Amino acid sequence: MDRPLLEELFRHAIAMAQPGLAVKVNLPPKPAGKTIVIGAGKASAQMARAFEQAWDGPLSGLVVTRYGYGERCERIEIVEAAHPVPDESGFLAARRIMEKVSGLGHDDLVVALISGGGSALLPAPAPGLTLDDEQLINRALLASGAPISAMNLIRSQFSAIKGGRLAAMASPARVATLVVSDVPGDDPAIVASGPTMAISGTRALARKYVGLYGVILPAAAQRLLDGDTNPAPALDDPRLAANTVRIIASAALSLSSAADMARQHGLEAAILSDSIEGEARDVAQVHAAIAREIAQRNQPFRKPVVLLSGGETTVTLRGNGRGGRNAEFVLALAIAIDGVEGITALAGDTDGIDGTQDNAGAFVDGQTATRMRKAGIDPLTALGNNDAYSAFAAIGDLLITGPTGTNVNDFRAIIIR
Missing domain, CATH: 3.40.50.10180 (Glycerate kinase, MOFRL-like N-terminal domain)
Incomplete structure (x- = not known):
């Protein structure tokens, strides 16, 4: 794990x-x-x-x-x-x-x-x-x-x-x-x-x-x-x-330091960008496409590798659910990598609070969507209702840190084995 x-x-x-x-x-x-x-x-x-x-x-x-x-x-x-x-x-x-x-x-x-x-x-x-x-x-x-x-x-x-x-x-x-x-x-x-x-x-x-x-x-x-x-x-x-x-x-300094730590663990690290913006679910689709390409074809980076990125995505409210931009990102990512082996990811707000809930973000892997469905949560419905927090809470995959004392925006890490 x-x-x-x-x-x-x-x-x-x-x-x-x-x-x-x-x-x-x-x-x-x-x-x-x-x-x-x-x-x-x-x-x-x-x-x-x-x-x-x-x-x-x-x-x-x-x-x-x-x-x-x-x-x-x-x-x-x-x-x-x-x-x-x-x-x-x-x-x-x-x-x-x-x-x-x-x-x-x-x-x-x-x-x-x-x-x-x-x-x-x-x-x-x-x-x-x-x-x-x-x-x-x-x-x-x-x-x-x-x-x-x-x-x-x-x-x-x-x-x-x-x-x-x-x-x-x-x-x-x-x-x-x-x-x-x-x-x-x-x-x-x-x-x-x-x-x-x-x-x-x-x-x-x-x-x-x-x-x-x-x-x-x-x-x-x-x-x-x-x-x-x-x-x-x-x-x-x-x-x-x-x-x-x-x-x-800043995010740039933090991502660079995280990359150094990953290499100490034997993982190559690729920083995609420290300034990614856009709709959280759309940014997740791009990250998922890169992760799948690595998992299935070993390109553009060779496995094992961790993809790191920062910036600040946004969420256009369409429903009345709970969850911030990082939880929405990983919920969309879970749907996009559903069933793909060897991918594990985290997205979190570095201040410790994602939106207005008590979590910093959440974890996801290729079986997350399956676990949600077994728990009675349809991931697509949850995404449509901006209810990522409830979906991850149902399967125990929220990342909860409490206030961290700093704030350098979003942190995303995707490990591909």
């Missing part, structure tokens, strides 16, 4: 993305004035704890993370809020963060600890919008199947804090941003919708994405999108010129 090895690779990838050491070796220069730490994301509380332990000067600050992801800090306040749909706790935390960075001077430093999930955790509606509007926007985006880059460009249009607006508020203070990247391609401005970085997309492009993915917006948000109010800082905005950005953990 390859499941223990798959889980070992997954946990090793997570270990390589832990903020502790990465934060310590990426500290910004100390300022002559105050140091204010702010942040948002699923890994940001762990980043705050690591920063606090490594920083030997005075500091204060506030970081918001997902419920259940908090850490104990002495000088940085940790607030927990809702994800993926924002709530009042995140709304109040965002207002307090904006207050903390306002009125600073040239000698002051703002350290921004940003990780995936920060978009939902920093709800700050643009003028004319409400928290209810932002919640409706998030729900519409989550159901749309749009890639994360499109989602976050759209989100930034309706925010008082995203798209570099927070950094503009902090000016003339210097802003040093440390990023744990969960986005394909590791564009730091996309992570958490870039509160401290100007985003490259335009409002016109956001309008095109809304039409392309059929996103139904609240009336007030649609009026804002059609107009020119609430502009974001441009890429060359002088208020952001002295700021710095460093990616301290």
